[in-house]
Amino acid sequence: MNVFKSHFRFNKRQRNGIFFLLLIIVIFQTSFFLVDFSSNKPTDFSQNEIADFKKEQDSLINIAIQESKPKIFPFNPNYINDFKGYQLGMNVDEIDRLITFRKSGKFINSIKQFKIVTKVSDSLLNKISPYFKFPDWVTNNNNTSNISFKKIRKEDIEVKDLNLVTSSDLIKIKGIGEKTAERILSYRDKLQGFTFSDQLYEVYYLEKEIADKALEYYKVLLKPNIQKININTASFKEVLSIVYIDYELTKKIFNYRDEVAEIQSLDELKKIDGFPIEKFNRITLYLVAE
Incomplete structure (x- = not known):
């Protein structure tokens, strides 16, 4: 029993300390309930400041809306598929007209022709046509002449060894522009020369149908001497x-x-x-x- 009581025995100095501690707690608790710490002072904003704030808010909202919209990158409209067409806003009939036109072996080479083939509305055409990217030979032809493109006949091109053709030889093929020709020649250098004609299909971004056309005129006639x-x-x-x-x-x-x-x-x-x-x-x- 004496052990239990010893925990509650305090000297005079300790009792004074406990008293002041309790007093401080009571003062703080009373202040919390009696004193109003909130500020009722109205914030003074001028009409100009409010207008500037609203303008900045509207600007940020517009930026957020634009960033949330799907981004469209340049593309060749000849290769629009069903999914891509839906993304662009084309309806089923418009997409089907384009696909049917392409299955006939023809290419769309201008914005005007895209409109004629698909029959899309002017509003949609104005929205998506800035992203159309036609091959180099189409762009160059449209910039230099108003005459429609004339297909190069097979007899107009000299059949050459694929390992000896130059950039000027390659761009004679419909669908091959200067950049594509450069990629073909660059890949040929990496290979130390084409050993098989079908290695042409390995060139990046060279579509199969264009490679097929090129191989009608250029083939591997003499195999290269590769350093083993x-x-x-x-x-x-x-x-x-x-x-x-x-x-x-x-x-x-x-x-x-x-x-x-x-x-x-x-x-x-x-x-x-x-x-x-x-x-x-x-x-x-x-x-x-x-």
Whole structure:
């Protein structure tokens, strides 16, 4: 019992401290209920300030609305599909007219022709036509002449080796402009020359039907002399530089080489897990096992 009472025994100094603490708590609690801390002083805004604030608010709202709208990037209207057409605001009939026109093998080469074929409204045409991007040969032809484009006949183009054609030769093909011709020549350089005519289909952003047309006039007549790399002594960087080999495949090749010490035949590459068998003939154009 004496132990219990000892917790509640205070000397005079301690009792004074407790008294003042309780007094401070009572004063703060009383002040909280009796004193009004809110400010009733009205904020004085001039009419000009209110107008400026509203103008800025409207501006921010408009920006938010514009940013929320789907963004449209330049595109070739010849390749509008159902989904793209719906996004642009075209109805089913307008999209069907365009698709039927394209299936006939024809191309739309102007905004006016797009209007005639699809029969879209003027309001929709004015909205989407600024984003139309026609091939270079169409743009150049429209800028230099009012005469409609005349197709180049096969007899007008000299059949050449695909490895010897120049940019001026390539742009004779309908659908190939200067930029596309540059991409073809650049890819040819990376390959050290085309070995197979169908390697033309591997050029970025070259549509198949345009490549088909080009191959009617230009084919691989003389295969290039490709500088081969010894797979057993080549560096990682040298193997990775081959067009048809990516980083992951290069690692797998080097891991396999480390396991077997020496690759006796390139056919061994087919044993590597994940090796692209369909690219074997192209990859081995650049390799030799010695």
